[in-house]
Amino acid sequence: MTSGPDDASRRQQEPTFADVMNGFSLDAKRPRKRRLWGRKRDEEEQAGSPAAPPTPPPFPATSSAHTGDTGFAGSGYGGYATGPIEPVRDEPVLPAAPSGAAAVRPYAWTRGRTKSGFDLAIETLVSTSRQGREQLGLLQMEHRSVADLCDQPRSVAEVAALLSIPLGVARVLLGDMAGLGVVTVHQTASSTGKEPDLALMERVLSGLRRL
Amino acid sequence: MTRPPQPAARPGPSPTTISAKIVVAGGFGVGKTTFVGSVSEIDPLTTEAVMTEASAGHDDLSATPNKKTTTVAMDFGRVSLDSDLILYLFGTPGQHRFWFMWDDLVRGAIGAVVLVDTRRLADCFSAIDFFEDRGLPYVVGLNAFDGLQQHRVEDVREAMSIDPSIPIVTCDARHRESTKQTLIALVQHAMAARMAAGAR
Numbered sequence: 001m002t003s004g005p006d007d008a009s010r011r012q013q014e015p016t017f018a019d020v021m022n023g024f025s026l027d028a029k030r031p032r033k034r035r036l037w038g039r040k041r042d043e044e045e046q047a048g049s050p051a052a053p054p055t056p057p058p059f060p061a062t063s064s065a066h067t068g069d070t071g072f073a074g075s076g077y078g079g080y081a082t083g084p085i086e087p088v089r090d091e092p093v094l095p096a097a098p099s100g101a102a103a104v105r106p107y108a109w110t111r112g113r114t115k116s117g118f119d120l121a122i123e124t125l126v127s128t129s130r131q132g133r134e135q136l137g138l139l140q141m142e143h144r145s146v147a148d149l150c151d152q153p154r155s156v157a158e159v160a161a162l163l164s165i166p167l168g169v170a171r172v173l174l175g176d177m178a179g180l181g182v183v184t185v186h187q188t189a190s191s192t193g194k195e196p197d198l199a200l201m202e203r204v205l206s207g208l209r210r211l
Numbered sequence: 212m213t214r215p216p217q218p219a220a221r222p223g224p225s226p227t228t229i230s231a232k233i234v235v236a237g238g239f240g241v242g243k244t245t246f247v248g249s250v251s252e253i254d255p256l257t258t259e260a261v262m263t264e265a266s267a268g269h270d271d272l273s274a275t276p277n278k279k280t281t282t283v284a285m286d287f288g289r290v291s292l293d294s295d296l297i298l299y300l301f302g303t304p305g306q307h308r309f310w311f312m313w314d315d316l317v318r319g320a321i322g323a324v325v326l327v328d329t330r331r332l333a334d335c336f337s338a339i340d341f342f343e344d345r346g347l348p349y350v351v352g353l354n355a356f357d358g359l360q361q362h363r364v365e366d367v368r369e370a371m372s373i374d375p376s377i378p379i380v381t382c383d384a385r386h387r388e389s390t391k392q393t394l395i396a397l398v399q400h401a402m403a404a405r406m407a408a409g410a411r
Contacts, residue, residue, distance in 0.1 A: 121319050122258075122287075123232040123299040153228045155299055157287055161256035168260060188319055189231040196231060196321050198405055204231050204321060205398045207292025211250070211391050 118175040118185060122167065125153040125186035126174050132182035143177055146170075150183055228295040233394060234316050236303040236342070237326035238334020242354045242384035243302035244286045246326060250390045251288025251300065259284050260312060283312050300394075303338065313341060322348035322401040324393055326384065329353055329362045332371055339373070348401035350378040352393045 120126075128150045132139070136147055149162055160170035177183040189196030235243045248255045260283050286302040301320075304312050317323070323342050327335045335351075342349045353360060353367060362370075364379045373379065380396050383389045 121232075122301065122315060123230045123319070125228055125230045125297065127228075153230075153297070155230060155289070155297075157258045157299065157301070158256060158289070161258040161287075166259050170258075186227075187229045189229065189321065195405070196319065198402060200229070200231060201321055201398055201402045201405070203296055204292060204298055205395065205402070207290075207296055207298070208391055208395050208398065210292075211290070211387075 118178050120156050120171050120174055120185065121188050122157045123155050124188050125155055126150050126159065126178070126183045127153040127186065129181060129184045132177070135182065139182065142173060143180075143182060146173055146177060147182060153186060228297065230297045230299060232299045232301060232316075232320045233397065234301050234303060234320050234323040234347070235326065236323055236335070236338035236349075237354075238328065238331055238338075241326045241328045241331075241334065242356075243326055246324070246352075246354070246382075246384035246390055246393075247286055247288040247300045247302055249385055249387045250290055250394070252291060253289050255286045255288045255302075257284050257286050285312070285316070314345075317342070317345055317347050320347060322350070322397045324352050324397055325349050326352045326354050326382075327367070327371075328356065329360075329367060330356075332367070336371075339371075348397070348404045350380060350393065350397045350400050352380055352382045352384075355381060355383045 128147045132147045133151075136144060139147055145163055146159055149159060154162070156170055156174060157167065159165075159174060160167045163170065165173075174183060174185075178185050189200050235246055237243050244255050283304045285304050288300045290298045290300065292298050301316050303316060323338075325335050325338050325342070339349070339351075351367075351371075351373060353362070353364065360381050364381065367373075368375070368379055378396050378400050380393055382393045
């Protein structure tokens with residue numbers, strides 16, 4: 001469910017919710033107009049019945065995108081009165097369905113995470129490991145974009161800039177990929193301690209003089 | 212993205228390549244990106260970080276989706292100094308309130324170049340205060356707009372009350388050689404500061 005496209009996950013769930021709806025409420029499949037006309041009485045019935053209320057909340061939560069009226073008609077006080085558990089269980093489905101398409105918000109790539117398991121500075125170099133190159137075709141799409149890019153060593157900042165994703169997203173992605181062994185995380189000047197050491201500064205100095 | 216997979220036989224990039232970083236700070240429009248671009252082997256890139264305005268870099272955005280977020284952009288360039296050594300130059304985000312970003316920037320940096328437009332001295336005070344607070348070595352670069360230095364270095368030092376131990380150099384951010392000399396001055400200063408700290 002987490003990796004499937006939004007539509008697929010919705011299709012999988014819809015029968016379930018529809019079944020539930022059919023089981024409790026006779027007008028679940030009725031056309032929109034009729035639902036609106038019958039809404040008030042319907043909600044009164046639901047509020048009075050102990051079995052009906054849990055059903056409306058999940059339905060609008062997942063399907064309001066394709067039926068605009070259900071969010072309005074279904075989320076009456078019947079839902080608020082008795083169904084606090086259902087929407088909670090349902091909510092994670094929405095952010096947890098990244099499709100990898102460009103239209104998906106970058107944070108969906110990271111499934112909402114903002115921290116990486118690796119300590120990646122903005123200048124930390126990463127490069128695609130041999131394992132990463134061998135498995136290129138098997139990688140999920142966003143990892144593959146990174147692996148293509150990091151064929152030569154690139155900094156975390158470069159990966160973010162060249163893929164047009166925020167720095168935090170690049171960090172999480174690269175942390176994941178490093179965990180999978182797909183990319184190698186290189187040393188930075190400060191990896192060994194808090195500050196770059198003299199030997200490295202000496203190398204930078206002579207490098208600058210040669211420019 | 213559509214490049215074919217690389218042949219497996221191809222030797223991988225050396226995992227020993229390491230990177231170093233220098234921060235370039237200064238007020239808005241003082242020439243940070245020009246400075247970076249004059250020596251960078253790539254056109255300066257821009258990376259963005261999405262953060263909450265109130266956060267100090269430690270907040271988990273996913274837990275508070277309603278918090279007001281903001282985007283901070285910074286420019287950076289890249290200089291290959293050796294086959295296994297890459298130097299990155301990061302321009303600080305112009306807005307003063309994004310200290311959290313600066314923390315990230317200065318961590319592990321060799322030092323900073325504070326670019327100064329002598330017509331707007333006050334613009335760089337916050338940067339200087341920040342680097343002094345963090346103990347990051349820095350040099351002050353007086354960027355010569357229109358190729359002219361309007362003020363003498365010692366006058367600027369006095370006006371800004373900059374410690375005599377901090378190098379002030381004149382530079383022209385548009386010229387590679389000038390930028391290079393400014394960076395050399397910084398690295399030399401950072402090494403001297405490190406050795407002095409080690410001797411103490």
